[in-house]
Amino acid sequence: xxxxxxxxxxxxxxxxxxxxxxxxxxxxxxxxxxxxxxxxxxxxxxxxxxxxxxxxxxxxxxxxxxxxxxxxxxxxxxxxxxxxxxxxxxxxxxxxxxxxxxxxxxxxxxxxxxxxxxxxxxxxxxxxxxxxxxxxxxxxxxxxxxxxxxxxxxxxxxxxxxxxxxxxxxxxxxxxxxxxxxxxxxxxxxxxxxxxxxxxxxxxxxxxxxxxxxxxxxxxxxxxxxxxxxxxxxxxxxxxxxxxxxxxxxxxxxxxxxxxxxxxxxxxxxxxxxxxxxxxxxx
Numbered sequence: 001x002x003x004x005x006x007x008x009x010x011x012x013x014x015x016x017x018x019x020x021x022x023x024x025x026x027x028x029x030x031x032x033x034x035x036x037x038x039x040x041x042x043x044x045x046x047x048x049x050x051x052x053x054x055x056x057x058x059x060x061x062x063x064x065x066x067x068x069x070x071x072x073x074x075x076x077x078x079x080x081x082x083x084x085x086x087x088x089x090x091x092x093x094x095x096x097x098x099x100x101x102x103x104x105x106x107x108x109x110x111x112x113x114x115x116x117x118x119x120x121x122x123x124x125x126x127x128x129x130x131x132x133x134x135x136x137x138x139x140x141x142x143x144x145x146x147x148x149x150x151x152x153x154x155x156x157x158x159x160x161x162x163x164x165x166x167x168x169x170x171x172x173x174x175x176x177x178x179x180x181x182x183x184x185x186x187x188x189x190x191x192x193x194x195x196x197x198x199x200x201x202x203x204x205x206x207x208x209x210x211x212x213x214x215x216x217x218x219x220x221x222x223x224x225x226x227x228x229x230x231x232x233x234x235x236x237x238x239x240x241x242x243x244x245x246x247x248x249x250x251x252x253x254x255x256x257x258x259x260x261x262x263x264x265x266x267x268x269x270x271x272x273x274x275x276x277x278x279x280x281x282x283x
Contacts, residue, residue, distance in 0.1 A: 117150070120277070126272055131265040134262065192217070
């Protein structure tokens, strides 16, 4: 009995010792893992994500304050400089009527006691249709002169305009000689007289362009004839401009119709245009 019991006890003891060894081995293995686990603190080193604060470095948008640099629009305060419209006070400068007092200190519409004289810039034009032998069709013969003189009164006095007919010129020298020598050689001056230009047309005194009719007498070649002009006039203050138009016939003025070998025919009606620029006598 003791033999089997001893063997059993020995077996148990052996198994117990083996179990102890196994347990010790297991404890030893698990206690070594912490040593290997220490290196696994590397995950803590994965704070690299903290290094991803680089997004914070993406404050570059703040650097995009360049739009602030685009204060260029603010620099476009140039529109403020467009106060030029204020400079358009030029309309106020359109007080030209006041400035048109001229050298004699006369303003538009002042006529009492003022004598106006015919000045440079005046012109007389005479036009008649003629047929020249060498041309198949008729054409206008036009003669002009700037040799005008005289006085104009708009306050009731007589107005007289004189034209030096010997100074008439055209595009044909032979015509000029004929008119100067044969037609008006003895009577070089034509005089148109108007006893009174009143009543003056409405609007003239305020500087408007007006239209009216003026009747007077024409002295030419020693004879006097009534003549009426259609007139346009404007008072600019420093000067008054008058444009008169009329017609006459050779018979009406008792003037022989011009003849020449080079002229086949000449119309009976003569068209007249007188442009006057009159200024105050003391201007």
